[in-house]
Structure formats: structure tokens, C-alpha cells
Amino acid sequence: MIYEMLDYPFMQRAFIAGLMIAILASLSGSFIVLRRYSLLSETLAHVSLVGVSVGLLLGMSPLWMAVLASLAASWMIEYLRSVHGMYSDSVLAIFLSGSLALAIVIVSMAGSFNASLFSYLFGSILSVSTEDLWVMGIFGSLAMVLLLAFFKELYFIAFDEDVARAGGIRVTLLNFMLVSVIAVIIALSIRVVGTLLIGALMVIPPVAAIRFGMGFYPTTLLSIAIALISVVIGLSASYLFSLPSGAAIVLCLLIIFIIALLVNRR
């Protein structure tokens, strides 16, 4: 059954994209969870939807438009938070509801691409094209290099931003870098997981891994493993039972999270 599934080129593409996204989302997700900034992924996912809507309306690449919209919003959010000192959750709430409102208006203006939009909302294993894989490969590699290059600094900032800054670490620059990387990862993820569900792939693996009470490095590795397992099982379930891939992946994540809760009742 598994070999048969992997014979199909669309499933091969879905698996390559899914595994790539699983690693990137869970790795970057660790930092936003520890900084109590989990809503960032949800907000940028909604902003990506605006990009997708604009792309579909204007006949441009929805993926590229999602990347642009998500990047622009991430910079504005970080600017308002760090320079203007606005509360993170308030800024995120404004962008989340604002972008959803804008996406709904654009969708209702066009009216004719609802079926296509559905796959962007909840993910579809049929929708990953070879071109999408190239875009994911290039931007995903860049995001991975940046996350690994500044991994220890991002960890320090998550633990104690003031002491990291006092120690000479360029906190403002790295904060902008992190939100940019997350924005790109979210925009790239929408083909496989969908805009409404990508937040779960970023947040649930680190939250479940933290329950096991280990240091940061083993926690991060476990988080990546949880994301990879969920993507493999979720995509397989999506193929076997004709389910939206994003929903299947998130349900797997939830099951693992519940197991982590039951095993580590602290």
C-alpha cells in the first residue's frame, strides 16, 4: 500500500514538501512557543491568505503573493512590537482579524475561485506542483541555514532577551530575521497544510516535546520528530481516506499531544 502510494508523482511531491515543512515549522516554532508568541504563526497564516486571494484575483502566483504579504506583515508586526512597544498579543489580534477581513472582501469580490481557495485553506496533496517544490527548496534551504546559523542566539533571546542584548547579541536584527523566516515558512506551507492549520504544525510539536522535561537541544529534536511522524501519517491518511491533508496532519499532532500530556502529567 505504501509503495503503491509513493508510485504517484503527486504523492512524492507532497511527501517531499511535507517533510521539508515539518522540519522548518517545528524548528522555528520552538522559538515562538518559548517566547509566548504562538499566535504569530496563526496571524501570518491569515495574512498569507490575503496574498493567495490577491494572487488568484489577479492571475498571479498565489504562493509568491503569499510570501510577499506574509513578509510585509511580519516586519510591520515586529516594528510595532519592538519600536513602538505595543503589546504583542494586541498587535497580532489586529493583524489576524484585519487580514481575515481583507481576504474575505477580496474573495467575495472575485467569487469564482472558491474551490481553488479551499485547497489553500486546508491543504491538498494534489496541489503541490514541481514549481512549488523548487520554490520551497530554495526558500526552505535559506530559512534552514539562517535558523541553524543563529540557533544558539535565538535560544538565548528566547530565554532572556535583556541579558542576550547586554551580552552583545544583536537582538533587534535577529528578531526581525526570525519573524521573516517564519513568514516565509508559513507561506510555503500553505500548499500542504493550508493557511488555517499551519499554526498547529508550528506550535503543537514543541509544546508536546516540552512536556517530556528535557533540555533545549533534545526537546528541539523530539519536536522535529513529532512533526515528521505527524506529516507522514497525516499525508498517508489523506491519500487513503481522501481527507484534506492539513486536517489529517493536525489531527495526528493532536493525538501525539494528548499522549504527551498523559505520559507526563506534571
Add this chain to the structure above:
Amino acid sequence: MKFSPSLFEVNGLNFERQGNLVLKGATFRILPGEYCAIIGPNGGGKTTLVRLLLGLEKATSGEIKLFGVPQKRFRDWNRIGYVPQRSALVDSTFPATVREVVAMGRYARRGILGFESAEDKESILEAMELMGVADLSDRLIGNLSGGQRQRVMIARALASKPDVLIVDEPNTGVDVESQHRFYELLRILNRTKKMSILFITHDIGVIAEDITRVLFVNQTLLVSQNPAEMTRCDEMSRLYGTPAHVVSHNH
């Protein structure tokens, strides 16, 4: 003769927050090897002064030099160890072992993609042993007592091998025995290791015998190189504007 610049040289420093004057015309120098206590009433600007020195706040006007270099051009931040206020109050679920936290003190020295060198490993171990937390190496920081966490935070600051240690009221949530161990440690660092210390405290009586300089901060700054006189009860009462009792402890 080798010229040894001041660790900190501050001239006419002013700081306003949302239109309110927090610090006015602060001018002082801290020399190598000094043990300086920063005292003053709550809200007087002690923590703000330290944050200005560390570049965590931007001065409205005035000049700060660190190790003889203007703050804007200063890059050797690992020469300054910093233990902030309430640093012992960490999130109990944060996934960080004692060793991981202490290792953070070396991050600024390692650079991008820099792996832990033998020197890094040695400094981390040395700092943990000095603070008596080496046997807690693999324990999660959130599972430690307040006193143990405090020692871990100081070990992190010491891991970078700083020339000066800045400690901001570190005894919040820490038991009395740990507090005494902490004061003793600062004394050893200053006298034996020749490390300069800037210590924000309300408990000046405990360290009265050790300090070489007192900065009294209450919007304006009063500098005294005669701590014994400064810590007299009548002088403290005059400065705080309320009856003050200085309790001295024997080491």
C-alpha cells in the same frame, strides 16, 4: 607606566521616560578592581542607571564610556557580566538545563555557527564549579530552588570571563542562607579574582566592609568614596528621607 582606563566613565547623563525625568546629570567613574554599591529608594533610578550603562536604554543626553571607548563604538560586551533583577524567577517549564543556561554566557564569543571550543567547555565548567552548580549540570533550571537558580545565573555571567560583574538586586525569592553565600562569593570574586563589581542593593549593611565606592541614586546621583560614612544610620536616613537602620553582618 601602563595606563588603565576607567571601566565606566559617565558624564552629565540624563534620562527621561515619557517626559518624566528619571536621571539627572549623573557623572561618575568606576575604576578597575572596585566594589561599588548602588543604593537608593525604589523608583530612584538604580536599575535605569545600570540599563543605560549596558545600552539597554538610550540616554536622553550625556556621555558613557566603557573601558575608555564611547558606548556607541564599544563591542567587547562579553567583558561585562550581567545578572538582572529577578533573574532567579524563571519559567518553571522552560526547557533548559543548568549547563545550557551557563553556556549562554559564551555565545557572544563563539560567533555565527561557532561550535563549543575546548576553552568554552573549560570556562563553562569552571563557572559552574565556582558557583557550586556543577553537580546540577543536567537538571532543568525550572526544577531548582531560588538560591540554586541565582547561582546558575551568576555562573552564566562568569562563564564569559568578564572584567566586571553587574548584579541587580539578585536576592528576590532567595533564602537567607543563600543570600549570605552570595555575598561571600562576591567578596571572593572581588578580592581573589580581582573582578570589579557593581551591585545594586538595599542591603548595604551586609557588604559595608567590602565596598570601595557608593553611588546613591535618587534621580540625581551622589558619589561617595567613603562608604563607612555613607552607611551611617543618620546619613542613610537623611538620603532616604525616612528613618533608616543599617544592619551590619560579620563574615
